[in-house]
Amino acid sequence: MERIQEALAKARAQRQKGGAEPAETPVSPPSPQPQPQATPALNLPAVDENWAALAPFKLNRAHLQKNRVVAAESGRDAVPYDLLRTKIIHQAQTNGWKRVAIVSPDMGAGKTTTVANLAFSFERQRDMRLLCIDLDLRRPSLHKILGQAPGHSMSDVLDGHVRFAEHGLRLGNRVAFGLNNSPAPNPSELLLSREARSALERVEANYAPDLMIFDISPLSASDDNIAFLQIVDCAVIIAAAEATPMSRIDNAERQVAELTNVMGIVLNKCRYPSEAESYDYYY
Ligand SMILES: Nc1ncnc2c1ncn2[C@@H]1O[C@H](COP(=O)(O)OP(=O)(O)OP(=O)(O)O)[C@@H](O)[C@H]1O
Numbered sequence: 001m002e003r004i005q006e007a008l009a010k011a012r013a014q015r016q017k018g019g020a021e022p023a024e025t026p027v028s029p030p031s032p033q034p035q036p037q038a039t040p041a042l043n044l045p046a047v048d049e050n051w052a053a054l055a056p057f058k059l060n061r062a063h064l065q066k067n068r069v070v071a072a073e074s075g076r077d078a079v080p081y082d083l084l085r086t087k088i089i090h091q092a093q094t095n096g097w098k099r100v101a102i103v104s105p106d107m108g109a110g111k112t113t114t115v116a117n118l119a120f121s122f123e124r125q126r127d128m129r130l131l132c133i134d135l136d137l138r139r140p141s142l143h144k145i146l147g148q149a150p151g152h153s154m155s156d157v158l159d160g161h162v163r164f165a166e167h168g169l170r171l172g173n174r175v176a177f178g179l180n181n182s183p184a185p186n187p188s189e190l191l192l193s194r195e196a197r198s199a200l201e202r203v204e205a206n207y208a209p210d211l212m213i214f215d216i217s218p219l220s221a222s223d224d225n226i227a228f229l230q231i232v233d234c235a236v237i238i239a240a241a242e243a244t245p246m247s248r249i250d251n252a253e254r255q256v257a258e259l260t261n262v263m264g265i266v267l268n269k270c271r272y273p274s275e276a277e278s279y280d281y282y283y
């Protein structure tokens, strides 16, 4: 915990040194601070070729169903994820945000399940390019939920040993995954490194995604995400209904708001949902 507090203090000092306003206690909805990414000159035929060259995702519907990837097929179960997708698109387009981190105060709130479901929900929409990247480098699990066994890990892409072209898995024509096959030995250092930032920029330039969604570790687990949250445009906080106390959600919102924009809070695993399924949203 102390390490996290120290890292937060350092991040806060850096933001202030850089001339940024100190973050205020967030209110809902938080005031947007658009940080549009520099748009590289795009060679669109090359981008299409890059997408086409990615290895296809191996679909195992029974495995997905067992792991609560209910949005793999359209229908009633997919509705909450389709709604979340639409809200994310709206917020991202309104604010010019492209990099979206999915974070939670504590373990097990449903981040990875949400990311997996969003990928299928975006794939059905077919008009946006989406990259779903597992950057929970300590306890990666997106590959397990999706039933994939990648030969490399995103840590190999971030440290420049493997190109995303050799690693990414394409779902349909416009969604791709960057998965892991094992934990990385040095997640904090890697996520902080210049190589990792450049590698992500290269992926962005080569695949021109409209959105990049990052599954990251919970705030309480480590300080990995404190470095990483500073280079995304916004974060969605996932909280588990009846498991995450309100004070933990408030605290997480404050921590995240010091590092990036809070896009919204998703209350997951609601037993008595207001909508069709076990989701509720606060934006
Ligand atoms: N909407 C939901 N309703 C019921 N169970 C859910 C829901 N979303 C996720 N779960 C279950 O909660 C457990 C944790 O989910 P998941 O691994 O997605 O969480 P996480 O936040 O990524 O965890 P970690 O912090 O360990 O990475 C899993 O067993 C998953 O099937």
Ligand SMILES: [Mg+2]
Pocket (backbone or CB within 6 Å): 111, 112, 113, 136, 141, 215
């Ligand atoms: Mg997870």
